[in-house]
Amino acid sequence: MSADRMRPINGKSAAKRILWGPPQNHISWAYMKELRENHPCTVYEEDPYIEVYQFRDNLYGLFHQNCDGMGDVWMWLTVGPEKCLLVDNGYGLGDLKALVDRITGGKEIIPVVTHDHFDHAFGSCRFGRVFCHEKLVPQIQAQNEHMWDYLFDDNGNNIWLQFDRKDLPEFKPFDIIGVPDGYTWDLGGGYEIELINSNGHGGPGAAMYLDKHSKILFSGDNICSDVSGCGTVSYPLEQCSLWAYRECVKRLIARIDEIDWLFPEHFIVNLESCLLYDILEALDTVLADPKNNYDYMENRQSGNGGPPRVTYYKYIKGFSTMSYGITDGPEPPVMISATRHLKK
């Protein structure tokens, strides 16, 4: 065990960790170890890679290990009176649709995604369709049969996570249905879930989903107890992605009576919505003077495979950190087809 690596967590999933990427947040790590080793969950035969944790009468956290070396991932299944809605679909490892059918008794599934990243949207083809914010459609369209290749070395061996390659989906085209900000689904009997365009992590098409019945916000990767990478700073500030995300947080706070709980896609969940005020405070401080109002910085490999560049970190009071870069101009979305071999 080297000093900068975490010990394995002995969860019930059939997949086993081989290799981690960057070290993860200590608090988040302890939380996940306690949750996965000591709290009840169910692994169904339909998908042995998913640990199912029940958080509410009708809310299931489908936990799966990240197939690459980054943080493990939650998907959120809300079961309404007539339909169910699944937020994110992971890598698609295992028969995720059969698992959802098992839990819901076969109710119609509305699959939605928070953003296009590997660990959130690669399972979309298992459902034949996916809903997302309308600006995310081009990134989802870039998915292809080779997008899982980077998980294996030149000899075909798993690099980060041990699982049976045959349990990945066979890629086939699926319907990608872009919807506007504020679009609402009715799961039956007036049980509504609303898409909220968030910007930030995942770019202009990133989305959160608000369960208006249970006052739960599925917040994607913009809120994370490890590091929240919420976009970059560029100038003019009012056009940069971190600013756009700040506008979203302000809108959420204006609707705070509708939001009691936050359920992110990684690590600690069931957070109280008052965290949004602390996030806004951190964003306001950063945006007041991005080049100086950070707490620490480091040189990191950029996400697009370019040279290392400076990443700045700002503490969110009582929670974790948000990271940001400072760039010359707004960054275009990174398409899957351009990134699939970068993590080797």
Ligand SMILES: [Fe+2]
């Ligand atoms: Fe993620």
